[in-house]
Amino acid sequence: MDETLGTALHRWRDRLSPADVGLTSRPGRRAVGLRREELAELAGLSVDYVVRLEQGRAKSPSAQVVASLTRALQLQSMERDHAYRLAGLLPPQEGTISTHIPAGVQRMLARLGEFPVGVFSVDWNLLTWTPGWAVLMGDPSASAHNERNLARAVFATGSSGLTSWPVLQDGDALKPALVADLRTALVNYPRDRGLSSLVEELRSASAEFARRWDEGSVGPHVSARKTVVHPQVGEVVCDCDVLTVPGCDIRLVVYTVAAGSADAEKLEFLRVTNGVRADGPTPPGLGLFSTP
Known part of the structure; x- marks a missing residue:
């Protein structure tokens, strides 16, 4: 058959x-x-x-x-x-952005469900997230696909990121790093229409993006201290790190808090009240691998 x-x-x-x-x-x-x-x-x-x-x-x-x-x-x-x-479709072609997440990364995420981790493609579309991300940042599953792009959220909508509530950021390292990433992606993926459309959209929608783009703004991703203003527990101070996976162009954005701190207590409270356990597999229903 x-x-x-x-x-x-x-x-x-x-x-x-x-x-x-x-x-x-x-x-x-x-x-x-x-x-x-x-x-x-x-x-x-x-x-x-x-x-x-x-x-x-x-x-x-x-x-x-x-x-x-x-x-x-x-x-x-x-x-x-x-x-x-x-399915009668062409597989992703060379020169276009892949949204494939290696199986090893997915297994790692399944075991790190209590940690707030978001997985992004090279053009900064949010592909998937852990239950811990949904607990701290707000569940992205209610957002439309075009609302899950970090560069669009930062530059075009005036939001502080892909969150349901405010995030106060220390420093200004994120914006030049995003512009640099998109500039590099446009060179590496010249046939990706979605990427070129995103850049043109941001150049039209954001004077700041256009200025940084025209100036050739560059900047590496660095660890940053951010404060999430959560409606249940108030301010949660987190360290934000951007990790890359060798062999593929995805980014893992990881939020952590200092052990034993008041912020750790707040995050644990959010985990418990939302059913995310730190001592075993995460339960279903929190959108671990939600559709893009």
Whole structure:
């Protein structure tokens, strides 16, 4: 029998365990691998749509849907490309930005769910986030796709970042670093229409971005002290670090607080009240691998 996207999804789903994706395995569980409901939640899709995909009744998933499924299923690059072809789509082409997150990074995130970590593509679109990120910064799943771009949030909308509440930043290292990143990305990914459109949009929408771009603004990412003004606990002072992953162009933005500090107590309170445990796998329902 010829393989279809549905049969491939079922096969890939069967090989993952709940622990692989940060879910708690309940006693008496009989299902092999992930349930359809779990895959749907991880990919940000409806259960009915996943069922129709696997049964072959949904014939034309979008590239965005396929990207979400391949991330949720922790596929390797060749498997990801195979999924695109089975869906009748061209895999991401050379010279365009990849949103693929390596399986090793996804397994790491599943075990770091209590830490606020956001994963961004090279053009600073938020791809996925941990439950800890949603607890501290606000759940991004309610935002539209174009509202999840950090450069757009910082320059075009006047926001302090991809948050539901204010973030007070010390210093001015972020803006030149974002401009430098986009300038480098435009050289590395000349065929990516989304990236070129983003740059043109920001040049038109933000006089500051246009000025920094025309001046050739550059700057490395450095550790920064930021204060999140959370509606439940007030100010939470965090250290923000931007980490890169060798071999791929994704960035991990990680927020941490000093152990034993009042800020650590506030963050722990938010974790507990939102059901994010620091002593075991993160529970479902907090958008660990939400759709972009």
